[in-house]
Amino acid sequence: MTARIRPLRLEAFEQLPKHARRCVYWEVDPSTLGTEDHLSDPEFEKEAWLSMVMLEWGSCGQLALECRDQPGETGDEPCLGYAFYAPPRSVPRAGRFPTGPVSADAVLLTSLGVDAGPGHEDLSHALITAVVGDLVRRGVRALEAFGRTAAVDELGDVADVPPDVRPVVEVLGDCATSTCVVPSDLLLDAGFVVVSHHTYFPRLRLELEQGLGWKAGVEAALERLLESAQLQQPVGAGASPCS
Template sequence: MSTSVTALTLDGLDRLPAHTRRCVFWELDPAVAADSHAFSDPVFEKEAWLSTVMLEWGSCGQVAQVDNNIAGCALYSPPSAVPRSTLFPTSPVSPDAVLLTTLQAEFPYDEADVAHRLVQAVVADLVRRGVRALEAFGIRNGPPTTSVADRGIGSSMRLMERIAAPLRDRAAATHCTPETCMIDADFLEDVGFEVVAQHHRFPRLRLELDTDHGWKEDVERALDQLLAAAQIRIPVTSGRT
C-alpha cells in the first residue's frame, strides 16, 4: 500500500474523514455550542471555520491517503482561532506556537504510521512558514492521579466540566467528546512532543521546530520531495525531422 499526504484545500473539504467534517469540538465557542439551534448543522460550521482560517492564515490541514482512499487527517491553526483552547487547566497556548487540534487515522489503516506521516507533513509545512513551535492539548485516559500537585489545582474540575459539557447532550449525534476529539498524550510524546504544562487529564505538550528535535531529517526529506515534485521535466528530442 502506498501512503501519501497532501495539504487540505478549499475545494477539497469533502476529502476530510466523516467524523472530522462533523466535529466542531474545537472550532465553536462553547456558548454557541450549548445552543442546540445554533449547532444544528455542524458540517456547515466546520467548513465555514476551515474556509475562514485558510483564507486569513493559510494552510491549516493535511490529509493522508492510502491507495487513493482517505486514511486520516491533521488540523492546526493559530490558537486565537480555536475558542475552546482557552478553557483547559493548562491554557493558554504559548504565543509563539501553532495549535494542533486534530490528528485522526481511519480504520482499517495503520494508525501509528498514518498519524506519524501526518505529523511529518504538519511539521514540514510549519517549518517552511517559519513557525517556532507546535503545541497540542493531549488527553490521558488512564486512572486519575492522586498526587498532591494535581489535587491542588483548585478550578481544574470546573474547567474540565466546561470543556465537555457544551457538547455532551449532542454526543450521540456528533460523537464530539474529549475522548473522541483530542489527541492521545502518550502518542504526542512518542513523536517528540514534551509536556510543558503538566496535568493528570489534559497536559499541554510542545514540539520545538527551531532546534534539532529528531524531525530535522524527516522534514528536509519531505521538503526535497515537494521540490522534486514541483520541477517541470522538459522532454529531450533528437532534433531529427
C-alpha cells in the same frame, strides 16, 4: 499500501471522513450557543471555519490520501488520515483548557485522525511530520497541543467531573474528548514535551528548531511504508505523486 500527504484544500473537504467534516469540537464554543446543545449544520460550520482560517492565515490541514495506480489526482482518493492546526486565536475551544493559554509563539495542533486499518500505524507521525514541515517553512517557532491522558477514560458524567475539566468535556453532536483530543502518549512519542502538567489534559510543545531533525528521523523510519517522494514532492512538480 502507500499513501501521500498533501495540504488540505477547501475543494477537498468532501474527501474528509464523515466525523472530520462534522466535528466542531475545536471550532465552536458550546457556551456561545446558549441553551442549544446541537448545531443544525455542523458540516457547514466546519467548512466555514476552514475557509476563514485559510483566508486569514493560510494552510491549516494535512491529508493522507491512498495512492492509486492511475497518475495524478482524481478527487476521490480515500482519505486515510488528517491533521488540523491553526493559531490559537482561531480556536475557540483552546480557551477552555485548564492548562492554557497556548504560548504566543506557537501554533496549535487540534485534531489528528487516522484510519485504523492495517499498514496505517505510522500515518499519525507522518501527518505530524507534514505539519512540522509546513510550519518550519513559514517560520513558526513551536507547535503545541492539548493532550488527553488515559485518566480521561475514567471520567463520568459532565456534572461529576472536576470544575476545571467541565468546559473541556462539554461537547456538541457526535464530538467527544476520546476522539477529538490527541492522546498524550502519541504526542510524546512524536517528540513533544509536557510544558503544563495536568491529570487529564496536559499541554505539550514541540520546538520546531528541534523539529527539523525530528522530521528527518521520522521520514527515515517511514521509508518501509511510504515512498519518500510521496511525502516530499509537491503535486505538479513533475512525476505523478503516486508513481
